[in-house]
Amino acid sequence: MFGFYRVASAVNKTTVANPQKNAEEILTLVKEAADKEVSVVVFPELTLTGYTASDLFLNQTLLASQNESIQYILNNIKELDTIVILGIALLEADRLYNCAAVLQGGEILGIIPKSYLPNNKEFYEKRQFVSGRDIVRTATELLGKEVPFGVDLLFTDGRDMTFGVEICEDLWAVTPPSNHMASNGANLLFNLSASNELIGKHEYREELVRTQSARCMAAYVYSSAGVGESTTDTVYGGHAIISEYGATLAQNERFSLESSLITADIDLERMRWLRINESSYSDGRRKKTRLIKLKSLPMMSELQRDITPAPFVPSRYADKKLRCDEIIHIQAHGLIKRMTHAHIIKALIGISGGLDSTLALLSTHRAFEMMGWDSRNIIAVTMPGFGTTSRTKSNAVKLCEALGVTLKEVDITDISLQEFKAIGHDTEELSVTYENVQARARTSILMNMANQEGGLVIGTGDLSEIALGWSTYNGDHMSMYALNSGIPKTLIKYVIEYYKSNKAIADIIDDILDTPISPELLPHSDDKIVQETEEIVGPYELHDFFLYHFIKYGAKPDKIRFLAMRAFDIKYDEETITKWLKIFLQRFFNQQFKRSCMPDGPKVGTISLSPRADWKMPSDADVDVWLRMLE
Template sequence: MAERLRLALAQLDPHLGAITANGDKILAARARAAAEGADLVLTPELSIAGYPPDDLVLKPAFLDACREAVERLAAVTADGGPGLVVGAPWREGERLYNAALVLEGGRILAMRAKHELPNYGVFDDKRHFVPGPAPGPVAFRGFRLGLMICEDWWLPDVCETLCESGAELLVSINASPYEAGKQDRRLSLAVGRVVENGLGFVFLNQVGGQDELVFDGASFVLDPDRSLRVRLRALEEDFAIAEWRREEDRLVCTTSHVAPEEGREESIWRAMMLGLADYVAKNGFPGVVLGLSGGIDSAVTAAVAVDALGAERVRAVMLPSPYTSRESLEDAEACARALGVRYDVIPIAEAMDTFHRILAPVFGNRPPDITEENIQSRTRGLILMALSNKFGDMLLTTGNKSEMSVGYATLYGDMCGGFSVLKDVYKTTVFALARFRNRSLPRGAKGPEGPVIPERVIVKPPSAELKPNQTDQDTLPPYDQLDAILEGLVEGEQSVDALVARGHDRATVLRVWRMLDRAEYKRRQAPPGVKITPRAFGRDRRYPITNGFTALVR
């Protein structure tokens, strides 16, 4: 009977659809594992294809290419080195599975199909795959491995079935997206599975950005005594060997390799960095451009961009109007200098005057209103998009979740852009992130140490500066109240009555709810952005634009 098993945890960042490149990345991980004496290399869920593949799996050519890549990797294992566990969409007859394939000795030793298919939040597995049968253990070099795929272990049944059918170790490959605080929830749930079954547990997760999703890695290993034996770093590619030995008829992990945890603000900041960096790199943009207004949202967005890409790939543009304050001009320039980015100033007063002049015959004697305010925002959007078109840099949108929730944004104006770093970050969290970045340089950041966001940007009242003496609170409740109400409505799906019972003013709650409901058409046209909360706009929260439901208001 075999006494020792060395598992290599290859926490990889696949590029969705880049099948050959993903295969090469897996081979590089296998070469490292071989050098370190590993028996088996684990790679993430759908590591060949990338996750989530969405309707790519409806293309026969895509499925054929995935199968060919798996067969190529299987052939490599004929050299007697480490075996491989890879993930791929796998077609058998008319059935398409989300599969984990064990490659050993030059062939496909075993296939296990995902049994529990999630169909909630950001997940659409049931749209694309059929569930596999309840899995049994995989025999590998004298060990019986309970191999699962992601959702399989979130519910107790699959783990229980594997344990009852003779598994000695629970092993799960995953593509589990980031949410603030989710790492603790995963670990707590995994401890529960260990307690239920008395077996060690291996959680191997994907890392990297894929459109609005970020996969945070943070893979880990639990011993049968529930102790944390291995934890890989979050939000970056990583690699570790977990060695298992037989002791008294059970497998115990003899490795101790635990990466430190991050605080909440650093975790969110690094998730935004990774999401932006991968979006830019995988879509082939040379860099980014953004409007730097002197406000906190654009300052934080610029700082994340510099940390993710480096200052040389970030261009900031101040677009002052007659209503832009001297303080905003000074603060935008100070922020740009602190970050070391290229900084241009393009006044828009002349363009505003031109629009007003050509529209005057049509507008007639109607007094100025929000229309003229939006012309300013759309003028800025036009100029920023012109810079994006001319130089190839992607335009970053700088709005936050509080604004997008209630529609405090201008279509074809400040909503212009290809990616929104703060899309799922409430305004109160933006303030916390600014203070965090001024006192700390996040791991892996390419930006400068020290404060990069002027203190006045953080403490002054937020303003769109589209008319004299304007502040956000002219239109919105104070952000601490607004964000608390929005979290109840968006993340909690709570009723007006429930929020009033928590101490909120009924009229304010009703006002926020109506703004949230009416802004759906704007959000549908917003660019993607990094998912941070349990309920992000986009894949996570899908509401109809045309919606007559008012039962919430009582």
């Protein structure tokens, strides 16, 4: 399943001080988890006894009953591959420890003691338990068998899963044990907890779990004690949370009167490679750990997780204003710094009526507004050629007029014809030469006008085009500041749509968004666009999806295809996705030479293809290995 694992957080209905009754409830949830093809299920702290048993932990009868119930559970999970993590009290060396026991296939694989014991206000854990924070390289005896015991235990399936376990207060500590577990390779973390409910505490708890998953670049699965715990002094809501790298994938409704089980499919392969691709993870200090090998895990028959088809676009509409403002400010401030440093007061933009030049113009205009600069010093140049339609030209002109910028027109038809004549090119031969002559003519005009005006040429090419090499070398490939170079096509549409809040340009924006994407380099037919980019190189929504997963964590092509089929469901079939993925890979490798000398431009999201920072790749790397994986 390409590194995906299904995990679960279970909150069992508790009967305080009745381990056998609790064991029966636990087994019901374990079997439910196994039926759902869950690899690992975690339960609350001190699962078998109840967390609130208090001084009964100091009574021999309760511990003896607990141990009998552990054996009962082991006897009933011998045929199951699902790993079960339970909270138990362990008597070792005449000390009592609050522990997590990892069970699989009728055996106890390891026991982890709690490191940090809360001992203030409503919590008095040190009254019964001692900390196990210094216990390493140790074993204990339980149910007549020797079991690895200590805070240095990690568990692995030998593939993509390595997990560690901490208990409740451990997560609240200044340096949680999970930090060290993650530094030693754990990409999945579990927490057995008994966190009582106070006003607003659940929000902080969820934020703590979510941010710890981000800090550790891991998935974090949390289960807290709930219904049935004693309410003598506190109430337990039974909070279950599953987070992955800063995002909460699932959480239950607290205060349920019945047992509950939540599941989520987590991408542990992605976690491993994100650590390599975009963090200082490898600088973390490693400690000696003991790695416990797991038996085979349940096989997932299908992925039960939504994969966003637009990974660059914020998923929540409520975030739109915040995200768009942020993008615009990054662009604007990047441009402001470049212009003020160069003592330049004018900006030149080739405006076509397409998406990219529209965003570049709008963001440049915003920069001038921020600085109180005269918008007439933005010189927008429309350069109609053989393929320019009245629709795109009209939109370009109307937008410039609405923004109050200086509009100039230079028809490139005669210039291009002169160039064709100079190199002996047949004007009827609509080849790449025919197209690139026009693109380079436009760039030459902008550069020369910039010299004439003492201005800066603003590049309009976006991240998607840079990835595909969909530009003319030393034509639209070149500028003095590539303003859109950090923004992919799908995000450009999103940001432009945001500008519709400006009623003066809303109708113009609508028509620009509705216009087919085209370089308009081939002659139009009855004033209609004949050259649609997405029919030639493929849908940008697919290419942006491919780009994100290829760059973000180095996903293999077969996994990218698998995820795309899930994300786009019935919109594209496997054959279509494979076709365009091959095109993406071929163009990405073959067009690297253009990226190797691309102009400066601001990084906007987590992915950039600048050769000076984010992406260093030889221009002559071979793509065959990647293509073979799709065969």
